[in-house]
Amino acid sequence: MRxxxxxxxxxxxxEEILRVLDLAGEFEQNPSQDILRGKVIATLFxxxxxxxxxxxxxxxxRLGGKIIGFTDSSSSSATKGESLKDTxxxxxxxxxxxxxxxxxxxxxxxxxxxxxxxxxxxxxxANQHPTQTLLDLYSIxxxxxxxxxxxxxxxxDLKYGRTVHSLLMGMAHFNATFWFISPKELRIPNEYKLYLxxxxxxxxxxxxxRDIAGEADIIYMTRVQKERFSDPIEYEKTRSAYVLKSxxxxxxxxxxxxxxxxxxxxxxSTDVDDHxxxxxxxxxxxxxxxxxxxxxxxxxxxx
Amino acid sequence: MAKDIKQxxxxxxxxxxxxxxxxxxxxxxxxNILGLDHIDNQITFGTNLESKRLGSKGIVKISDKxxxxxxxxxxxLAAPEAKLNIIREYHVEEKxxxxxxxxxxxxxxCVNPKCITNSEDVKPKFRVISKKEVSLKCxxxxxxxxxxxxxxx
Numbered sequence: 001m002r003x004x005x006x007x008x009x010x011x012x013x014x015e016e017i018l019r020v021l022d023l024a025g026e027f028e029q030n031p032s033q034d035i036l037r038g039k040v041i042a043t044l045f046x047x048x049x050x051x052x053x054x055x056x057x058x059x060x061x062r063l064g065g066k067i068i069g070f071t072d073s074s075s076s077s078a079t080k081g082e083s084l085k086d087t088x089x090x091x092x093x094x095x096x097x098x099x100x101x102x103x104x105x106x107x108x109x110x111x112x113x114x115x116x117x118x119x120x121x122x123x124x125x126a127n128q129h130p131t132q133t134l135l136d137l138y139s140i141x142x143x144x145x146x147x148x149x150x151x152x153x154x155x156x157d158l159k160y161g162r163t164v165h166s167l168l169m170g171m172a173h174f175n176a177t178f179w180f181i182s183p184k185e186l187r188i189p190n191e192y193k194l195y196l197x198x199x200x201x202x203x204x205x206x207x208x209x210r211d212i213a214g215e216a217d218i219i220y221m222t223r224v225q226k227e228r229f230s231d232p233i234e235y236e237k238t239r240s241a242y243v244l245k246s247x248x249x250x251x252x253x254x255x256x257x258x259x260x261x262x263x264x265x266x267x268x269s270t271d272v273d274d275h276x277x278x279x280x281x282x283x284x285x286x287x288x289x290x291x292x293x294x295x296x297x298x299x300x301x302x303x
Numbered sequence: 304m305a306k307d308i309k310q311x312x313x314x315x316x317x318x319x320x321x322x323x324x325x326x327x328x329x330x331x332x333x334x335n336i337l338g339l340d341h342i343d344n345q346i347t348f349g350t351n352l353e354s355k356r357l358g359s360k361g362i363v364k365i366s367d368k369x370x371x372x373x374x375x376x377x378x379x380l381a382a383p384e385a386k387l388n389i390i391r392e393y394h395v396e397e398k399x400x401x402x403x404x405x406x407x408x409x410x411x412x413c414v415n416p417k418c419i420t421n422s423e424d425v426k427p428k429f430r431v432i433s434k435k436e437v438s439l440k441c442x443x444x445x446x447x448x449x450x451x452x453x454x455x456x
Contacts, residue, residue: 008445083423106419106443125417127444191447 002300005112005119009130009166014173021138023293023302024286031289035301036065042095043069044087045122046078046102051262051284052122052132056099059291068094085114092116097299100124118298126162132261133166135290139283140171140218143257147174151215155181156222156242156267158188163261164222168192178203179216183238186228208241213252219244221260221267221280245269249277259283313349319366321388322378327351329381330361332455336378336410337370344368356384372402379403380410380437380453403434411439414452418444427456 001016012020027033041060045053048071057067068091070076077087084102088111091098098115100108101122108121108128123129141147152171158164158180168178168188178196180188180203187205196203206212213219224242229235243266244258260268260280272278296302325333330350339346345366354360369389378385379401387399408428413420420427420443429439429448438449 084419085423103417104419104422105415105417105446106413106425106441109443110419110423110425125444127446 001297003118004298005108005121006130006294006298007108007112007119007121007124008128009133009170011130017134017137017170017173020134020290020293020297021141023297024134024138024289025142027289027292028286031292032062034064035296036060036063036299039065039097039299040095041065041067041295042091042098043067043122044076044091044098044100044102045069045071046073046076046100046107048072049101049123052101052129052287055284055287056120056122056131056291059288059295062288063292063296065295069099084111088115088119097295120294120298123162126160128166129162130166131287131291131294132163133170134294135283135287136163136167136220136259136261137170138286138290139257139259139279142286143279144217144255147171147176150174150176150217151179152176153179153181153209153213153216153219154188154222155209155219155244156224157186157228158182158222159186160225160228161222164188164220165192167220169195172196172199172201176201179209179212180205181207181209181242183207183224183242185230185234186224210241210248213248213256215253216256217253219256219258221258221264223263223265223267243267243269244272246271246275249275252277313347313352313362313364315393316345316347316364316366316390317393319344319364319368319390320370321390322363322365322375322382323360323386323388324354324357324384325361325363325378325382326357326384327359327361330363332381333361333378333385334363335455336381337374339363339365342368372399373404375399376402376404377407377410380407381455383437403431403437405431407431407439410456411448412454412456413441413444413446414448414454415441415444415446418446420444 060067092115097118099120099122102124105125105127108124112119154164226235256277257279258277327350348363350361351359385401388395389397409426413427419425428442432438432440438447440447
């Protein structure tokens, strides 16, 4: 993993994924270490993402590293018309590793080809967001004690949600059974079903999960965005089926945990927040440990 | 008799390569992909010729030029049924078919308007994920471009 960019969850083998999770566990025990002293990490956010950026910056700061960068493209030369290539080549001179969020899909892979330092993709449009996937896997393993043979419910926008697609690829290593719950308009694309078929993995598709929630080990909620619907009336009608309320947790498995990549809007009712099965805020905390692990492995500070 | 007339439509070459069974509407794409518009060899071509299999076809004859397989396979997207005749001293020495390669770069555009290859000066690159009904996975944005949506550069 040393000196290698992390662009897509498929850049890491199963063994490498597990190594990140093990190391993240070590950082959870001991989150403040001085191993990044003297290192400069660039965080280039061509579009704003407060949560992801702060999580990376917290990870670097707790390890004694320094941060340079910008928080949206209006404060970078991109607004003057500078190409991504020039920005990356320049910032490569100033930093040991670049964390990058960009609205254009494939921009992170391209940056990894033109830059002189490793790139960590913090989201490239609707394509990939691998550090989110690794923190999701960390959260699943931590709450279930294993990643193997779980029933994973994924609810909401399965068509456009990049966290969904990366999570599917990550969990495909661990013989998960997938339950896809979405409105018809936002069903999981065929290419991902093909991906599971080729690996002999089981999946089910549903439009409602009220009657089947008892099967779930993990319910991964995502946002159903209004602008995805051509008909606003259809949106209003279907929306309620994809809102999780605490009453729906009656009769579910004792090990069940609710995950959400956040930000949440209204797809998890606030009455779930205090339920012992709600895990989404701790999940966000796990992002700091996971990113500490990723950065220190890439910089060769841990093996 | 009819056969003789047909053969005269594009004159024979002594040495070189004949690429036959190119769909007529893709003839210039094939010329472009192989860079035939930039070489000094003698080239003759015909288009909108009658073809039982393709309806109308194009043919290109390039004198004193032999292609390596990787080079010629680049035309597989534009002319999947093309047949190659390797000519030496007016005789067909070898016949070849094109094979869809495992990877492509710089021939077709990525279908995704939000892909980096459509927004900056980045050469498109693909991995071929299906060869029968050709479908390509973008090296950058990871989206699939299928045969129906292929646009040649």
